[in-house]
Amino acid sequence: MDIQRRFIGRVSLPAYAWLKGTTAQFRHLREFEASQRLPVDEIRARQLSRLRALVDHAYRRCPYYRERYDRAGVVPSDLRSLEDLNAFPILDKGDIRAHGDDMVSSDWPEGDLIPNYTGGSTGTPLEFYLSRDRKDSRWAATVRHNRWAGWDLGERVAYFWGAISDGPAPGGWRRRLRHALLEPQLFLNTANLTEAGMAGFNEAMKRFRPNVVLAYARSAAMIARYLRARGIPAYRPRAIVTSAEMLEPEDRQVIQEVFGCPVFNRYGCREVSVIASECEERRGLHTMAECLHVEIVRDGKLAEAGQDGEILVTDLANLAMPLIRYRIGDVGAWEGGRCECGRELPRLRHVAGRATDFLVGHDGRMVSGPFLTLAAVGVRPSIGQLQIEQERIGQVHFRIKRGSRFQAAEDLEFLVAAARTYLGETAEVGWEFVDEIPSEASGKFLFCKSKVSPAFLRDSIEASGADRK
Numbered sequence: 001m002d003i004q005r006r007f008i009g010r011v012s013l014p015a016y017a018w019l020k021g022t023t024a025q026f027r028h029l030r031e032f033e034a035s036q037r038l039p040v041d042e043i044r045a046r047q048l049s050r051l052r053a054l055v056d057h058a059y060r061r062c063p064y065y066r067e068r069y070d071r072a073g074v075v076p077s078d079l080r081s082l083e084d085l086n087a088f089p090i091l092d093k094g095d096i097r098a099h100g101d102d103m104v105s106s107d108w109p110e111g112d113l114i115p116n117y118t119g120g121s122t123g124t125p126l127e128f129y130l131s132r133d134r135k136d137s138r139w140a141a142t143v144r145h146n147r148w149a150g151w152d153l154g155e156r157v158a159y160f161w162g163a164i165s166d167g168p169a170p171g172g173w174r175r176r177l178r179h180a181l182l183e184p185q186l187f188l189n190t191a192n193l194t195e196a197g198m199a200g201f202n203e204a205m206k207r208f209r210p211n212v213v214l215a216y217a218r219s220a221a222m223i224a225r226y227l228r229a230r231g232i233p234a235y236r237p238r239a240i241v242t243s244a245e246m247l248e249p250e251d252r253q254v255i256q257e258v259f260g261c262p263v264f265n266r267y268g269c270r271e272v273s274v275i276a277s278e279c280e281e282r283r284g285l286h287t288m289a290e291c292l293h294v295e296i297v298r299d300g301k302l303a304e305a306g307q308d309g310e311i312l313v314t315d316l317a318n319l320a321m322p323l324i325r326y327r328i329g330d331v332g333a334w335e336g337g338r339c340e341c342g343r344e345l346p347r348l349r350h351v352a353g354r355a356t357d358f359l360v361g362h363d364g365r366m367v368s369g370p371f372l373t374l375a376a377v378g379v380r381p382s383i384g385q386l387q388i389e390q391e392r393i394g395q396v397h398f399r400i401k402r403g404s405r406f407q408a409a410e411d412l413e414f415l416v417a418a419a420r421t422y423l424g425e426t427a428e429v430g431w432e433f434v435d436e437i438p439s440e441a442s443g444k445f446l447f448c449k450s451k452v453s454p455a456f457l458r459d460s461i462e463a464s465g466a467d468r469k
């Protein structure tokens, strides 16, 4: 196994990168391996120089930023320190949706605009572009952060993942060969969990023997609770990296106990890739500071360590379509002091506000509410925006803010069919049209509000009396 891993890391991946012309990936990786050991002053000095270059570029080359900054009365030369960025306007998802084309750098070669998209916080997909070089540096950043969890190139990896578009496409022999040679992987789709499915995951893991698991935090916790409640011995990987959802302390504990390995929390998003990860100390998440400038803002001021605020991210490395002070929609806080690992990359203490809910069918099957929302709107954008509420098992209620091309008969029929595909034929489906999808008191928008939880969770909560969250 170890020979296979070493072969993949040292021979087949570099050879593949060379063939594909992406050796820049490995150059970035070498740089990031070195720069993570720099003193914080040097890291900040490099950030400032990249930030000034980025803002200057955006002002000159992107009509959106020129117009926005002129209106706000700011110019790139105002940036004398990283903190000065707080005087610049914040970028919302709605701005990208409305003005995305004007954010693309005017002189950027069309062949170097790689499209990507995200669900966005309102359930409508958001399109954005990366340069090839940024795509390569995102890959390198992810590999560096994986290594903190002891996950190196070429490891056998199992994914507990809900977003189908991130998984391996079914398919051709080239793709299968590529994965066999580059990263042996097992993909377990958690978008539609059933009790039988969770037991099946465990069996599949025992056969595949992954070194590492990358998981949606809530899905991993749910599988752990299920295995524990049923007394099924879990497969034990070397490490589990959780991402995409908020990791509650109770969830971390149950995952670690059941799978018998450390959990490394990670925070990232499609727009800028990995934002921060736990190192081997697992006391706060170090940011990917070479490529990203992260701000936490509260009442218009930069937050002190330990103070919760809104997370804003600036991608310092994507000049093709700059994202400057991008509001992700999450709340977080800085960690103070120094990390025992010796890295001086700034640390987030925690990220709050990514909790997601599961919907439950009459027969006990479960589906991730955010997944269902994104899948439905992704397939039929004419629906507009969507929120799902569940009052009782087997029932769902859609709140629909209709898109401009909404087609009542077809879109509603599609939603009913989607709900029944995932929750079973007997699912009761209701809907209402709204002018605005209400956000929570916290200001967060929720894809899904579920008032029920799966049966085995209630059983184990009652049995232990301690797992309530």
Ligand SMILES: [Zn+2]
Pocket (backbone or CB within 6 Å): 279, 280, 281, 282, 286, 339, 340, 341, 342, 343
């Ligand atoms: Zn550390």
